[in-house]
Amino acid sequence: MAIQEDCALRAMIVDHNRLYRAGLKLTLESANVRVVAEGDDLKALMAGSDEAGGDILLLKLPRAAAVAEALGNARQAFPAAKLVVIADANLNSDAMVTAIQAGADGVLLSELSPDVFLQSLRLVRLGEKVLPAQLARMLIGGDARVSHMPSQMRQLGLSAREMEILRLLVDGSSNKGIARRLDIAEATVKVHVKAVLRKIQVTNRTQAAVWALNHGVACEQEA
Numbered sequence: 001m002a003i004q005e006d007c008a009l010r011a012m013i014v015d016h017n018r019l020y021r022a023g024l025k026l027t028l029e030s031a032n033v034r035v036v037a038e039g040d041d042l043k044a045l046m047a048g049s050d051e052a053g054g055d056i057l058l059l060k061l062p063r064a065a066a067v068a069e070a071l072g073n074a075r076q077a078f079p080a081a082k083l084v085v086i087a088d089a090n091l092n093s094d095a096m097v098t099a100i101q102a103g104a105d106g107v108l109l110s111e112l113s114p115d116v117f118l119q120s121l122r123l124v125r126l127g128e129k130v131l132p133a134q135l136a137r138m139l140i141g142g143d144a145r146v147s148h149m150p151s152q153m154r155q156l157g158l159s160a161r162e163m164e165i166l167r168l169l170v171d172g173s174s175n176k177g178i179a180r181r182l183d184i185a186e187a188t189v190k191v192h193v194k195a196v197l198r199k200i201q202v203t204n205r206t207q208a209a210v211w212a213l214n215h216g217v218a219c220e221q222e223a
Helices: 018-030 042-048 064-077 093-101 114-125 133-140 150-155 160-170 175-182 186-200 205-214
Strands: 010-014 034-039 056-060 082-087 106-109
Touching: 010 018, 010 042, 018 034, 018 056, 018 114, 034 042, 042 064, 056 064, 056 114, 064 082, 064 093, 082 093, 082 114, 093 106, 106 114, 114 205, 160 175, 160 186, 160 205, 175 186, 186 205
Parallel strands: 010 034, 010 056, 056 082, 082 106
Antiparallel strands: none
C-alpha cells in the first residue's frame, strides 16, 4: 500500500551502501515521499542537509555495537523526527532490542517488499511502534522485560473469542484462515474483526496487529 496521501512526508536516509540508498530513495519518491537529505553516516547527512530536517530518519547501521550511540546522536540532532532502524543480517535480535530501548520508533527489515515498507513508515508516522514479527514475539516472551497486559484487555471489553481473533490477526491470518482455525463461519469472523477494531480504536488489520504486539498479545502458536 503506497502512502501517496502523505505527500508532505519528508525523509532522511543514512546508509553506508550507496546502491541500497539509491534504491530506497527511488522507492520513497515513487510514493511521493520527499528525501530531503542523505549520507553515508549521520555527520555526512547533517553536512548535506539544507533544511531543518525531515519527519522520518531512516538509519541503516553496519555494526550492532553502533546502535545505541547512533540513535542517541540522531535523536540529539533531529529531536522531532521519527527514528527508524533498517536491519539486515548484520543486526542481530539483541541489537534490535537495544535499538528499541534506545528510542527507535521502528525497526524494519531490509528485505521487506516496497509496499510493506511504505505502509510500515506510514504507521510509524501515525505514532505506532513497528517491529519485525520475530522481534515482537521475543519481546512479548519477556526477553526485554515487556509484560502482558490482560487487565487492559478486560477494560476494553474484549471477549475471549475476540482475544483469539486478535492473536490470529497478529499472526497474519486471513478471515478464511481464522474461520478454519476456530471452526466458525467466515461471516462470524468478519463481525468479530469489526468489533475488535472498534474496541481498540484502530481502523485496519495492520494497525490492530501492531497494537496487539505493543500491548503484550502473543501470536497464536501452532500445535
